[in-house]
Amino acid sequence: MEVARYRPGQDAEPVFQGYDVPLMADWAVLDGLNHIKDQLDGSLSYRWSCRMGVCGSCGMTVNGEARLTCGTFLSEYGDGPVRIEPLKGFPVIRDLVVDIDDFLAKLSSVRPWLIREGEELPLTAEHAQTPAQLEAYKQYSMCINCLLCYSACPVYVLDPDFLGPAAIALAQRYNLDSRDMGDRFDVLGADEAVWGCTFVGECTRVCPKHVDPAEAIQRYKVTAALRSVLPWSKR
């Protein structure tokens, strides 16, 4: 495995370091990294947690493509070498660890929670929802914030001001929820939000949870365009 190393104060820019890792049929790339960490070089830094494609922590660039390393197997790459780099588009803190504060700030800006207005119901109150109402947004609720979509998006890599696929998809997850009463047009309708998307479509292709952020963005483009000519239309 060829792993990008960046040690602040020591390296001016990332350099690749090679490690010999056993090719095991059931080893994911993350297992290879753990082997390096445990057996070969304890100074290697990277994020991981659940090992089952749920936490979204272990996203990295594997042979040039944004992948979850827990769901990408070494055997996919034959005898190797497998080149591991940090996610593109994000500042590198150390080795394979990137700074995602920018994404977290953008995620907060779309208010990714249910917004209710004009009522003070008790906490035990329930809001009935039909299967069709659930289906309307369920796909977008599957996002695990792994940031593969940001890394695969050339718009975000070239222009970090772009709100980005996951934040918009999660905003749509709430926009399409029958229980939500919020209006996120002020954020989503901005030039650097949905209109910044040029529909490359790579965000959808790399998404490990099949969220289809590209669809979420294009759908809100229609909404935003209708809002421009029909101001009373909200969704």
Next chain:
Amino acid sequence: MRARDVPSGRVGGRVGGGPAERGRGAGAGRNGGGGGGEVTPSAAVRTTSAGYRPRRDRLWFARTRAYTLFVLRELTSVFVAWSIVFLLMLVAAVLDGSLAGFAALAARPWMIAINVVALAATVFHAVTFLNLAPKATVVRLDGYRLPAWMIQGGNHSLWLVVSAVIAFFVLRGFQ
């Protein structure tokens, strides 16, 4: 489904409680989004980092096949624009009564070559545009979401019908 809800603010329901609300931990140093603060446009909330940021890759479009195809698709917009300009020139010639001069210009070999390329690029642009339409259009009939191929098929069928009608009237005018 019945989902327990909270009157205002953040909800961590079974489906509603996505990772966006959960917070990130597991030693990864990630913190959850949310924190009901003031809503600001994306550029205003962009943060700066002391981490290493690689130089901008000027050949990014050549790095993957998908990027290259995307750029080629975008470049066909130039030929779509040219097709519109050519059509406007035709309309202007008809209105000015200078159709013979325009026909002579259009018959020149280099103009024919440009228009053949423009036709191919415009058709490619139109086909890819219509194929992508289901991404922006969700059609539900009695709760059933129409699959993408149905929307694409409808788009292409309508396109062919409109093209046939236009061709009928244009070709009849030449007879």
